[in-house]
Amino acid sequence: MWAPQHMRKIFVGGIDYTTTDETLKSHFSKYGEVVDAVVMKDPATNRSRGFGFVTFVSPDHVDAAQKARPHKVDGRLVETKRAVPRSDGNTSLIPLPNHPDATHTRIFIGGLPQDVKEDDLENYFALFGSVTCVNIMYDKSSGRHRGFAFVDFNDYDPVDKVLLTRNHIIKGRPIDVKKAISKSDIGKLKALMSGVVTPETAALALGSNLNTMTNNILQKNVNNMQGLPVVNMNSNNENGNNGNPAAVGSYTNVYSVKRVVDNYTDHLEVSKKSKLEVTAGPSTSTQNSNLTNGNNINTNIPGGILPGMIPPFGPLGHPFLQRLNLSHIPGFSAQLRSGWQYSVSSNAEVLRNTAGALCSEPSGAPAIAGIMPPIPGTTDSDGESDVSLEEQVMETDDGMLSTSPSGGISEAWKITRSEDKWSPNAIVLILEPFYGGSHKQLIVTLQSDETLLSPDDLSLFILPSKKWHWKARTSALYFYQKIPQEHNLRVLFASSTLNLCELVSLRPDLAALKKILYFHENQLVYPIRKEKHRDFQYGYNQILSCLVADQIVFNSQYNLESFLREIPRHIKRQPGLRPDPGPIVLYFPVSITHKTRSPKDALEPLHIIWPHRWEHDKDPDTFFQVLYQLTEAGLNFRLSVLGESFAEAPPVFSEARVKLSNFIHHWGYAENKEKYWEILHCGDVVVSTAHHEFFGVAMLEAVGAGCFPLCPNRLVYPEIFPQDCLYNTTQQLQKSLAQWCTRPQLVRSKKVNLDLNNFSWKTLRSQYEKLVKGK
Known part of the structure; x- marks a missing residue:
């Protein structure tokens, strides 16, 4: 007996457009x-519509394809992609190419039994x-998990397969599986609240149980269901735009939205309903009239609900509002210190928990961390951080969820208060919006030389090295409030993370600096x-x-040239706005140790540093693949993996730690600088496989400790390192390491033709002094 058609x-x-059914088959x-291969054609012109379907005998053949x-x-x-059936069992529909869930690799799992463990989920979904x-999300106060979890796959196809299979049972209990909703998609849900509805946002509001919007849209006789919110999705619209070829005619949104507001959380719950009934007329409830009961939505919009619109809500009273001194500005939106977002428009006042639990701790830090309206048509640059609605409203800086009133990101602000320094005579x-890594190291170097700047000459305001995207977007507002109005400043030094x-x-008073x-x-x-x-x-x-x-x-010539090369239109169209004097290159000051390396025995294995x-x-994938090849060839070596993890x-790091366990000398971030230098001094070769590097502090530190560098012949590396330290292909990297594994003395006797004094603070100090003092 054949499996269901949607699985095949x-x-x-x-x-x-020239491809035929026969070619496809x-x-x-x-x-x-x-069994069948068909190219879909326009019934009027008989021309190909650019897509088709292939049906196999077995689901295993789908897996193979x-x-x-x-x-x-x-x-x-x-x-x-795996085709998704219509909810009524008709012909399968295409997955929308512009649907926000089209290539998601994360699923949300709800309804978990309390005795379930991570291994149970991994073993089940590995199928x-x-x-x-x-x-699995745990409650910090009780230690019990909260009944839901997230599972990530390395590809979107397993997610589609999971959702098509349905009826999942773990430890004898049925579980609820959905695609996790991304941060960008949550923005589309917010668009629904403003009454702006598109087919994409309407589909998103229906939830993400299956691949396509059409699985969650029931075709209704609209004439018999007056008052229901309707999205017109006719592919032959009057404007001539190409609609979804699989969605023709008018379909009714069938969703229920429940908004929950209490002292600590504020979030939307979106779910599919078999029918949506709308109670029109004025609201009889007070401040929290936005709560829904079953399928009914109370609304105070005269004449009933507008298409796709969630009713505006009344003002929300909250202790934090008295600390917000900008709430009178129309259209103002602010991210509160604790992760609450407050916005006000002509008809609504909204307080939303977007990043963590309410923090009730008193603090000297300002309530507002920053403002940033959404940028139409853009997403976070990492593009990979997807969250369910449940996770998004409770996400904290440590990446976990919290319902504790003392949770949130208050700890992150405590870090800054201990480091901030204001001198009235500065x-x-x-x-520095991102005080960590090389950003922190440069500032510490400048501070440590009191002959350059005395403590009274220097003031410092920083933010911790967490949530880079938020710091890049919002740090200007934070610093705007932190810098005193009265000052004697002459120089402002900031990293490019800050929106200057x-x-x-x-702060117009800073313009003169x-x-x-x-x-x-x-x-x-x-x-x-x-x-995209x-x-x-x-x-x-x-x-x-x-x-x-x-x-x-810029910290390197490569950094400068790559930046200017990518903005030729801006430079050519606006030559008069190019800063004068032009950009300069000033290398990052690197700390070089002068500890004598102990000679190694010729039989001691090659020590590789990352x-x-x-x-x-x-x-890291390329790096570890090369090491796997060395182990398969029977070669011996020692491995130290340093660097900061998040x-x-x-x-691949978890996988490599298991596969290379017999070769590991050190694994993880060194607990202090002394341990870091100790490990570097034990190394023989330091390797980079980076696709993003503008200077490479760690590589130079390792060279200073006596390691021989192997770097890709790209990015900043050709500017810094001589030719014999560069490789062009992964095969060249593997060949060099294999040779040195066999004869480690070859690399131990090699000298790097590089003068590290060019990167020392002693050499660069005069240039930095000229920069900050104008000498």
Whole structure:
């Protein structure tokens, strides 16, 4: 007996208009027996519509076809996804290419029994594909889990397979499985609250149980259901725009929205309903009239609910509002210190918990962390951080969830209060929105040389190195409030993470200072895995900051050239706005140890060092793949993996720690600087596989400790390192390491043709003094 058709069918999109049914069948027959292959055609013109469907005999053939992606049919790359059936059992529909859930790799799981463990979820969902992360959400006060979790896969296809399978049972209990809703999609849900409805946002409001909006839209006889919110999705609309070819006619949104407001949480709950009844007329309830009961929505909109619109809510009283001195401004939106967001418009006042639990601790820090309206058509630059509504409203800085009244991000602000320093007589002010790593190291170097700037000459305001995207967007408002109005400042020194343009706009008194903008990195060339997820606002903000700055400093020539190369339109169209004097290159001051290395025995294995952040832009996958090849060849070595890790480190690190356990000398961030230098002095070779590097402090520190560098022949590395330290291909990297594993003395006797004094503070001090003092 055959499996259900929806388990044996795939959608093929982006096919050539000359592709026929026979060609489609011929191509996919390589992966299993094809029952049917059809190219969808316009009934009026009989022309191909650019997509089709292939039905196999077995679901295993679908798995084989999906595993063989990407596919090229008639010389053209096509997209394949598992087809999703209509809710009424009719012909399968295409997954919308612009649907926000089209390529999600994370699922939300609800209704978990209390005795379930991470291993239970991993073992179950591994049946559908490669699981990279399992995260059960726990209550911090009780230690019990909260009944829901998130599971990440390495691909979107297992997610589709999970959702199509349905009826999941773990430990004898049925569980609820949905796609996790991304942060950008939550913005679309907010658009629903303002009454702006598009087919995409309407589909999102219905939830994300299945791949397409059509699974959660029931075709109704609209004439018999007056008053229901309706989205017109006719593909032949009057404006001539191409609609969804699978959704023709008018469909009714069938969703229920419940808004929960209490002292600690405020969030939306969106769920699919078989029918939506709307109670029109004025509201009889008071402040919390926005709560729904069952399928009924109380609304005070005269004449009933508008299409796709959630009613506006009355003013919400809250103790935090008395600390908010900007709430009188129409359209103002602010992110409160505790993660609450407050906004006010002409007809509504909203207090929303977006990042964590309410923090009731008194603090000297301002209530507002910053403001930033959403940028239409853009997303976070990482593009990969997806959250369910339940997670989004309770997310904290440590990446976990909290319902404790004392939770939230208050600890992050405590960090800054211990580091901030204000001197009434200061002439130089340093602002650092992301005080960690090389950003912190540069400031510590400047502070440590009191002959350059005495303690009384220098003031410092910082923010902790967490939530980079928020700091880049909102730190200007924080510093605007922190800097005293009365001061004797002459120089403002800030990293390019700060939106200097916003700060000077908020504080015109700072415009007269010499404003120095230091680029540790630039956002115009940051590598992202999907170009469509790039948020151009970060790079644009850096361009604007350059136009405001009096002196722009880059830590390498590569950093400078890559930045200017990516903005030729701005430079050519607005030559008069290019800062004068032009940008300069001023290398980062690197600490070099002069500890004598002990000679190693010739039989001691090669010691390989990897000292980078545990993130995708450093390409750890390539590095560990090379090491796997060395182990498969029977070669011996020692491995130290340093660098800072974060809450969502790439899964390859967990895998490598297991596979390379017999070779590991040290694993993880060194607990202090002494331990860090000790490990570097034990190393023989330091390796980079990065796709994003503008200077490379750790590589130079390792060279100073006696390691020989192997770097890709790209980015800043050709500027810093000689040719014999560079490799062009992964094969060259593997060959060099294999040779040195066999004869480690070869690399131990090699000398790096590099004068590290060029990067020492002693050499660079005079240039920094000229920069900050104008000498």
